[in-house]
Amino acid sequence: MDAALHQEQLTTGKKVWRRFCRNRLALAGLVVLVLFVLSAIFAPWLTDYDPNRNNLRDRNKPPSREHPLGTDDMGRDILARTLYGGRISLTVGLVAVGISMSIGLILGSLAGFFGGAVDTVIMRLADIFYSFPFLIVAITIAAIFGPSIYNTMVILGILSWPGPARLLRAEFLKLKTTDFVTAAEGIGASPARIMFRHVLPNALSPLLVSATLEVASAILSEAGLSFLGLGVPPPAPSWGNMLNRARPLHILANMPWMWLPPGTAIFVVVLAINFVGDGLRDAFDPRQDLS
Amino acid sequence: MKRPLVVALFLLLSLSVIVSAADAPKQGGTFRYGITTNPRGMFNPILNTEVYDGLIIDVVYDGLIYIDASLQPQPMIAKAWDISEDGKEITFYLHQGIKFHDGVELTAKDVAYTYMTILHPDYTGVRYGQFNKLVGAKDYKEGKTDTVPGIEVIDDYTIKFSVEEAYAPLLSTFTYGILPSHLLEDIPVGELEQAPFNLHPIGSGPFKFVEFQTDQHVILEANKDYFFGAPNIDTLVFQKVAQDAIPIYLQQNRVDFIAISPEQYEQVKAMPGIDVYVYEELSYNYICFNMRQERFADAAVRQAITYGFDRQTYVDVIREGFGIVANAPVPTASWAFTTEGIDTYDYNPEKAAQLLAEAGWTKGPDGILQKDGMKLEFEFLVPEGSRQNEQMALLFQQNMEDLGIKVNLVFMEFSAAVDRVDARQFDTFTMGWSLSVDPDPHSIWHSTSLWNDPGFYNEESDALIEAGRTETDPEKRKEIYAEWQKLINKELPTMFVSYGVTIGAINQRVKGIDTNPGPLGPLVDLELLSTIWLED
Amino acid sequence: MWRYIMRRIFLQGIPVLLGFSFLLYLVITIAPGSPVTHLRGVPNLDSSVIEQRKAQLGLDQPFIVQYLNWLGRVLRFDLGLSFDSARRPVADLIKERMPATITLSLASIVLGWGIGIPIGILSARYQYSVFDYAITFFAFVGISIPSFFFGLIQLYVFALKLNVLPAGGFFMAGEARTLAGYVSYLLLPSLTLGLASIAGVARYMRASLLEVINQDYLRTARAKGLPERLVVYKHALRNALLPILTLLGFMIPGIFSGAVIVESIFAWPGLGSLAIQAVNERNYPVIMGIDMMFAVLIFLGSIVADISYALADPRIRYE
Helix, strand or coil, X not given: CHHHHHHHHHHHHHHHHHHHHHCHHHHHHHHHHHHHHHHHHCHHHHCCCCCCCCCHHHCCCCCCCCCCCCECCCCCEHHHHHHHHHHHHHHHHHHHHHHHHHHHHHHHHHHHHHCHHHHHHHHHHHHHHHHCCHHHHHHHHHHHHCCCHHHHHHHHXXXXXXXXXXXXXXXXXXXXXXXXXXXXXXXXXXXXXXXXXXXXXXXXXXXXXXXHHHHHHHHHHHHHHHHCCCCCCCCCCCHHHHHHHXXXXXXXXXXXXXXXXXHHHHHHHHHHHHHHHHHHHHHHCCHHHHC | CCHHHHHHHHHHHHHHHHHHXXXXXXXXXXXXXXXXXXXXXXXXXXCCCCHHHHHHHHHHCCCCEEECCCCCEEECCEEEEEECCCCCEEEEEECCCCECCCCCECCHHHHHHHHHHHHXXXXXXXXXXXXXXXXXXXXXXXCCXXXXXXXXXXXXXXXXXXXXXXXXXXXHHCCCCCCXXXXXXXXXXXXXXXXXXXXXXXXXXXXXXXXXXXXXXXXXXXXXXXXXXXXXXXXXXXXXXXXXXXXXXXXXXXXXXXXXXXXXXXHXXXXXXXXXXXXXXXXXXXXXXXXXXXXXXXXXXHHHHHXXXXXXXXXXXXCCCCCEECCCCCCCCCCCCCCCCCCCCCCCHHHHHHHHHHCCCEEXXXXXXXXXXXXXXXXXXXXXXXXXXHHHHHHHHHHHHHHCCEEEEEEECHXXXXXXXXXXXXCEEEEEXXXXXXXXXXXXXXXXXXXXXXXXXXXXXXXXXXHHXXXXXXXXXXXXXXHHHHHHHHHCCEEEEEEEEEEEEEECCEECCCCCCCCCCCCCCHHHHHHCEECC | CHHHHHHHHHHHHHHHHHHHHHHHHHHHHHCCCXXXXXXXXXXXXXXXXXXXXXHXXXXXXXXXHHHHHHHHHHHCCCCCECCCCXXXXXXXXXXXXXXXXXXHHHHHHHHHHHHHHHHHHHHHHCCCCXXXXXXXHHHHHHHHCCHHHHHHHHHHHHHHHCXXXXXXXXXXXXXXXXXXXXXXXXXXXXXXXXXXXXHHHHHHHHHHHHHHHCCHHHHHHHHCCCCHHHHHHHHHHHHHHHHHHHHHHHHHHHHHHHHHHHHHHHCCCCXXXXXXXHHHHCCHHHHHHHHXXXXXXXXXXXXXXXXXXXXXXXXXXXX
């Protein structure tokens, strides 16, 4: 039994990977993503500059030999800040979504599986969180605990779990009525087994689509919070707060080296994550092989 | 500050004023004054606390006196005043025939109403503390009497104020707009803040209130019957704009005047048809030491930190030259400003290190200075949201690191930071003060003051502050404040970082504007409003 | 259906809103900072004035009393008076700004759905074609730019460089309210706010339609010889629109949150700047008023989404 199960999972995993590799965009996205993650991890080896060390004599300098991407308004090396900023932005995005997906997955499955009172309680809870106007609550939490990287992740994570939870629950409701669940019931499989062996894998595909979008939007939300001075606090760099520093119109117009690197980084990474999610969605879909 | 540049700018602009003054002022047109914050809709001079509501109040109402560009009191509703020998009585003589916008004449009764209301037990505003020295004010405030002997209406055009002891700053507080008593006296004072009047104000000033559109604009029209001469322009609009987009508003001729940030200076200056000028404010920013802590109790430590922080670079680079390094709490724009005997604490890390060494601080194994188990490692509380504050904090941290002092930055939202300051739960913090016209430092620096954040309790300083309040001879007052500044400059209960300046951008179609209006801004000056005119 | 709506409002909506208001009031009152911070630095301020002000605002009461007082007023349809110096009724402050925020949100929803759905359909219909890739790419670009940055770039290009659109705001004093005027003031803010929706909707539409297209009953329909166009537009679309309808419910809070940022870039006279100001000043009644209003709107949005879900899918019944 155990061996058979293992065997089955293995082949599913292999199939998914094979289908994923067929999607060239997704594969490219994965490569880019891996590159960004590696460059964030190995940032200290890729640049000699301390991202927070300011040097007022060298401020607002365009790219040069010493500073390949130029310097910002405090004379800090933009390349160093973009690399180290990647650490923070990627961590914020991944951890935030990790939090919201974990909560959403558990509560959404429980609600969809049990229905009834459990469903009602969980969905009301989701409604409460859902009706929190995100920014106001974020501002308030940031004010209480002080803006910090951890608070940003927790705020983003905790406030967005109702999304995945509702999505998962809706999938459960939809799949409950479909033929193959009824058929499985007919041959005597237990409801729990049906749900978690058959329904959950099916529900994963929309969840993955939403998770990719969530990682992207978490990185973007961090930028939005930075715009209001509530994201990752200075002097630590994040792509969001770097971009926010380029707000004055004259920087926007005359000093593109200040906003192009973080802007491009956000854009490319979000793009890559989305391609990967898209590829995964197609790859996970067992119907892809039938057609 | 890049002084020569600014001086040249002043000269250039004054020249253009002289040249254009030859033309006869044109009548009519709309002058748009850009603001970045929405007024609240409390257009009542005794209840308002917001700067932007204050702008509207300034042009809708007139006060007994006004403060001119050189910060001296000048006659307005009061054509003249007498101050008694002992400085305890001020008698104002009002102009006859001044009319409110509804046509009713303004008399001493209205003046009495305005100031009596401030003293009333049910009054909900914040001005009481400025007038509580009037004779009988306290008893009236506490409900013990129905009258205030210190406010005496002698006839329709004469009113006398008396105080228990001479109080030098008193005269400059008679600038508050005079309210029309015939419209308000029937409203209980406790309910005054709910009066519809506050949203539809009627005063006696050069402009009549027309419309307030939340977050959009306030429209005012010229008071053609204005006692001191109708303005040249027809309409005055306060236009709300987004901070980031200010240069665009200027370029599209959507505002005629607006204060810009140092970052916008170069871009706006390059625009055709726009002039930019700079004027000094009555404000400064500072780094406050918590003197209640032992490590900051020693003046040598405070002086060393001041020597060790490169304030000139802060002003030149971070503020892009728009500011003046400060060494005492009286700004350059004030008549009490002095440089005599004031140490400038020019950036000198060697001297800073030497001072610290003399005071017994030695480097510990972690490279941080220590003495008797105390460490020079402290938190620096910085209110969030200001790029200049953030950059200052970084520079300060780095400068201190060079001295062996470890500064831990704590960025905090403003209101939360104020909480910490009020609770005295800070090591050091940075904020700024905007000051009143009168240089009396009592509110911030006296031992008994609410805003004495550093915990500066110094008998000599208290004595000087008290002497300055009761001295009525301006020259002698100035000497007292010079003496006091010397003391503060030596003690440095806070590090004075820089005096503020405002950068104003103005469309060249506006003529007759005072290019050096002083710290109160270009619209405060009565003469200015009647002299401004618009070219087609 | 009617009973379902009533049940959702009274048995679910009211408790949710009560729970939300309690939590929120608790959070904002325990937050550091005080509604009387603006009194800092008032010259010669008597310390009694601060105490008097606090008592006037009810801040000397324990949290639970403050909350119950607030709740009592709200149940009588009174949102209270703002804590700032003007002490205006919160309801008035909201009423003055509500139309602008609604206008902006509606405009961005119309843009988002009006453009997103058709391109999503086309993209699914021509899956893996050049068009599909182009649309997918565009969608990704749309959701990959932080909205504030997109807004600023638009300001820079259209207002500063090309000088064809206003720098923000909503009509100057004395300006005639023409249709062209509305469009010129609305265009940049609603595009900024709507860009992410266009992309998101298109992407969801594509995914959802593809999912349906491959299902059995459509294969049956095809097998019966129905033309592909009919299969897609008649049978598949109806089912594929379902998740999109729930998406509308999902996106409403995002649009309102986004509006806060967009309004502050474009000086749009809506609730955004009021909300930010209120939070900065700890203006409790205003924060509560705005948040509760958004909460109600978001809740109603979720009911609408559920109902439209039921209407569109005969398999789902609400009793």
